[in-house]
Amino acid sequence: MLSITDAQLFGWLSSFLLPFFRVLGLFTTAPVMSQRSVPLRVRIAVSGLTAAIVAPTVEVGGGGFEGPNLVVLVAHEVLVGLTLGFIARVIFSAFELAGEAIGLQMGLSFAGFYDPQSGSGNPVSRLLNTIALTAFVVMNGPGMLLMAVTESFRVIPIDMTFGWLAGRSPIALGTQMFALALAIALPFIALLLFVNVALGVMSRVAPQFSVFAVGFPLTIGIGLVLLALVMPLLEIPLGSAMTQLRIAVGG
Numbered sequence: 001m002l003s004i005t006d007a008q009l010f011g012w013l014s015s016f017l018l019p020f021f022r023v024l025g026l027f028t029t030a031p032v033m034s035q036r037s038v039p040l041r042v043r044i045a046v047s048g049l050t051a052a053i054v055a056p057t058v059e060v061g062g063g064g065f066e067g068p069n070l071v072v073l074v075a076h077e078v079l080v081g082l083t084l085g086f087i088a089r090v091i092f093s094a095f096e097l098a099g100e101a102i103g104l105q106m107g108l109s110f111a112g113f114y115d116p117q118s119g120s121g122n123p124v125s126r127l128l129n130t131i132a133l134t135a136f137v138v139m140n141g142p143g144m145l146l147m148a149v150t151e152s153f154r155v156i157p158i159d160m161t162f163g164w165l166a167g168r169s170p171i172a173l174g175t176q177m178f179a180l181a182l183a184i185a186l187p188f189i190a191l192l193l194f195v196n197v198a199l200g201v202m203s204r205v206a207p208q209f210s211v212f213a214v215g216f217p218l219t220i221g222i223g224l225v226l227l228a229l230v231m232p233l234l235e236i237p238l239g240s241a242m243t244q245l246r247i248a249v250g251g
Contacts, residue, residue: 014060018077018158020051025081026149030088032133032142046146054150060158073158080156084149087173088141091241094177095132098184099125105192106223107216124227128184131231135238176244184237188226192219 027033027043060073103109103122136142195218203211 015055015058016051019054020047021074022077022081023047023050025078026085029082029085030145031092058153090173091244092132094180095128096125097181099128101185102188105189106220
């Protein structure tokens with residue numbers, strides 16, 4: 001007769017449910033996975049499937065669901081998943097930041113006043129963000145994050161220590177984000193700054209010249225032309241973002 005003790009039952013539950021909370025935390029903050037277009041049932045189903053796959057290899061410390069530190073263990077797993085997803089979101093937010101800077105120089109920030117859905121955003125920011133997320137999916141970014149969270153059980157075991165947070169410096173992530181955003185937006189900023197300087201000189205030479213009537217269409221047109229020319233070259237910063245993501249998540 002097969003007999004199952006309470007300790008065995010709680011051990012099996014711990015090996016499944018604690019990884020489940022970690023993967024579900026990843027789905028809460030990771031790009032693409034956390035969007036409203038992904039149904040909640042799909043997130044729960046994929047989290048449960050991933051937890052079932054890694055459960056036989058997971059070692060639970062602190063007594064698991066049978067021990068007195070249940071709340072701490074669950075909080076630890078949720079925090080690990082949230083951190084992994086947040087790292088990916090911060091790195092890819094560089095494209096949105098670059099779009100904000102480019103749209104501001106082009107004069108497209110005014111479009112946010114007439115779009116109640118995007119609020120203060122501009123079309124360039126949404127375009128670059130969409131391109132980055134599309135490339136993330138094409139490069140199998142969601143699968144890479146699932147592989148990373150599966151590998152994280154070896155690097156960050158299930159216990160009650162939070163020492164792994166020391167290797168995830170938010171200052172370093174912020175520095176990488178701003179550096180990548182500046183590398184994308186710098187050509188646009190330099191060219192549109194030159195156009196604005198030229199318009200300023202023309203307005204001083206010919207006071208009857210209407211800068212506001214010509215300046216906005218000119219800067220928007222030049223910005224759109226430059227955006228069309230630079231679009232194929234976005235593969236380089238996209239590859240850099242994916243490399244930084246692998247280093248940050250895998251480290």
